Amino acid sequence: MPLLESFFMKQEAESASYKPSSCPIYVSASHLKRFRYCAYGFISQCITLVDPLSAHNAFADITLWKCEKDTQTGLHAFLLLKQLNQVKYIKFEGSEVLPPSTGPIFPSFGMLKHLELGLVAGEILLGILLKSPILKTLILKGLKSKFDKELFSSADVPECLQNTLEVVKFGEVHGLEHELWLAKFVMENGLVLKRMSFSVPSWLGNFNVIEEFKEKLFSFKKPFSFAFVEFSSLRGVR
Structure with a gap:
């Protein structure tokens, strides 16, 4: 073709008896x-x-x-x-099918500029970032589960964070510690970051948790000077 x-x-799969x-x-x-x-x-x-x-240069949607x-x-x-x-653009929903051990052996995504992931494990996310040297935009639906904070605090800094990554969007932030550690990793190493945003689920009623999350986040050192950091919730964008 x-x-x-x-x-x-x-x-x-149409039924339990379906054999692929x-x-x-x-x-x-x-x-x-x-x-x-x-x-x-x-x-x-x-x-x-x-x-x-x-x-x-294609768009991949999985x-x-x-x-x-x-x-x-x-x-x-x-x-x-x-x-x-x-490819230049990957949208991947369902990375939970990948075992964490595949993270370190990902190939180099040398052309990838836009990455959009559904719920993702920390090991898989880090594995992809380390192999995406010119990534400009990262969109995350959420983190699949808690991970050891040492995963990011002791990891090598991906090349894209230092040279090309400009936009990072976090979806479904609940104010949990592992979410904070990932945000800290991005904030402290994103040398060319222009925009960083967080979305709070509408059903999350404990806004005190989010306020505490923001206070801790803004206490971290920021290597950038002109990036917008914003939160969107039922009370609008801040």
Whole structure:
């Protein structure tokens, strides 16, 4: 399919007795501009780009839902990401299918400028950031779970934080300690940061927790001089 520009595949498990095919899928296209893949349940099939460079500068949109009975999901998701290492834009919902051990072995996303993640584990997030040297925008729906604060306090600083990362958006902030540690890591190392924003869920009633979160956040040292740091909630943007 030499002229194909947009690829979209949706894979859905219809019942508990559904048995997915193990037949591999090969995508042969020379000028992909958009690659979209959605899987609900199983990802037993290995998707292979015949020429990974065909996705050069493309938009990749991946939505995955984990199935506890399927042990191949994480592996195939990781292999798919490895082939998309030349894209400029990644939107990845469902990174929880990836085991934390894959974080350190991610390929280099040398062209990636925009990264949007759903709920993500700290190890996976750090692994991607360390391999994305020219990232400019990072959008996070939220952190999947608590992580050891030493994960970020002792980690190498990603190159993008020092040279290119300008916008960081945190979604669904609850004022928890691990959220604060990640924000601290970004704030103290973001040398070219221009905007940093936090969204508070509308159902979160304890605004005292968020006020304390803000006080601690603004007490950290800031290497930047002109960045906007804002919070959005039911009471508007501050």
